[in-house]
Amino acid sequence: MNMTNKFGTFSLALAAAAAAALTGCSTFQSQPAAPEPAPAVVSSVTEAPPVVTARMAAARQQLSQMVALQDRLYRVAGPLLINNADLCRNQARNLLGFTAKNKYSYSGEFVDAAQAVLNYGDRLEVASVLAGSGAARVGLRKGDVLVAADGKLLPVGANAETEAAAVLGPLVAANRVLNLTVSRGGSNQQLRVPVTRACAFKIDIGNADNINAYSDGQRVMITRGMVNFAQSDDAIAYVLAKDIAHNVLGHAATTKQAYTVGSIIDNLVAVRPDLSMLIGTAGVKPMPQELDGAADNLSLYMVARAGYSVEGARAFWQRLATQYPASVLNGYTANHPAVAYRLGVIDKTVSAIRSKQSSKQPLVP
Template identity: 55%
Template sequence: MEKIMRLTNAPAWHGFKRYAAVTLPLVLLAACSTTETIPPGIVKPATPVTPPPAAVVVPPQQAELKSLIALQDRLYDVAAPLLVNNALLCRNNARNLLGFTAKTKYSFTAEFIAAASSLGLTDQLQITGVLAGSGAAKVGLQRGDLLVAIQDKPVPVGADAERQTALMLGPLVNGRNNIKVTVARNGGNQTMNVPLTRACAFGIELGNTDNVISYADGRRVLVSAGMMKFTQNDDELALVIAKEMAHNSLTHASRQRNTATMTGVIDNLIRLRPDTTSLSGAAGVKPYPQQLDGAADKLSLYMVARAGYKVDNAAAFWQRLATQYPATVLNGYTAIHPATDYRISAIQQAVADIQAKQASGAVIQP
């Protein structure tokens, strides 16, 4: 899904109704009612039959957009603690961030503008996500707030609002502790001084493919829709995100001379309609040597633990992934990370070290 104010690259970070429980008593009540006796010669008027309500037809593009947004929201939610709690481990990639994402109806390709409008987006930037643990969350910024002003300057509106606002925010985050943000909520304006949050400044991207894969190009992390569906819980998804964050922190793409290739792959996969012909093989991505991969596994597990996720089942998760998608699947994860045995050994050692530090109350860092 195309977007400009992504999770961290830009200065901004960027009910289930229980119908069965309600209707079941009504059904039982009707079944227990007494039978009415009609006197002879009296014809009872026919009871009007109310036709069932027409099924609500959701336009295909709206359904597709909602599905993509749901995946992206989950990806952002799981990534948030990893980004906020690991500035220390991100080396030269930590930055001051406001801590929210914002979008307009133009944040998506032209074919989805109508669908975005039906979901409540307009030409005014609207907060669509707040980074848990960030300054934005602490002062009470909420999803649905409309951005009115930043440091008393009006926030741009229209098709280019995201880019213009990002350019406005860029110079403001350096040398400040907080940013004044005015939002419209419930018919009135509210102004808040939002503390800047030191966090890992990696863009977090959703890859629009069912291939079970993830990538890192030095500044971004991409996790495919297929990988998200493969993970069984947030702890497993955190392992995948953190692994790519670790590759970025350790500058593995540049050390592999693979940055341009990774960037091209990510640029393709974030499109709503990726070029699938490039996914038929390895897309030119070089497999990681076992030493680099093992180092990224170790660092990623510390990131996962510092973010509050579980590391206990890390080895089992990566082994399951390698078994179901072996290196022979050229567009799968293991083809780029083939040293499974070496990685599992490194993972088990790192998990044991982390658990020992957790048990002793020591600082969780390599």
């Protein structure tokens, strides 16, 4: 399990070990926040509510919009990660199937936004639950406050994410079920959360409007622009599965671009990313057509196994290449220009999947 990336974003998705690859959705770059000062002496004078500045209002609106996109991405990713654990081979791990955050998961004015928009405080709260996971099956809900795990109190405050990883990692690595205590509606509830086997890839939303997606071997990122372009859950699944497949097949290492793409992902998860880093596709080389075709083939099986329709895949990728051809910098086709070759692979793979579905054969590439 990996609870905390180097920006402090907290995920309870993976639970094999605290150092394993993080799976979940994170949006904003976080910096360590200072502890809150001790409460002042209460006076008889009623304090006026804090003034909401234009900057604070903008931060609240941005946070609300990005959390909604993050939630959708996590919901679509759930079946892909869980139903394809065997196809992810040695990159599958045991997971709890939820993410948790507190107000310190955000930085600067976004701490205020997390309190005002999400009602986050010092304690870790469930931010999202992975569809199909053990956590979902036992009824864990968004907004549940994490109290204890196997009787061990979970930490609170600015360092809660890191400290919780140290508590939960060993527990989940050694057990098939975690006894979790949560606070809901003012009272504690006990839940026995089964761990779930799933692909161990972290899923991010990128804070940018370019139409692209990235994978660095451990993570998958879809930009806000790509989500808005894709529109349907099926189309988002095509993009997610394609980059999950690139990770499974080790293409970032094969093309020696893991570091470059990883730097782009690190940048785009920031609150205010440096978009100048994207100019000229930031040094990312076009994906060789053979590697792209291999990822298309595997990804379509993943899509079908997750319950999404493969029928619209060809039309989606063709529409993307037509509207955003390779000449558009920082776009998906610039990094994946072998459109004709890819469409041929997609046609063959969809035909093979249909045949296997009709004859009730296993959906294995």
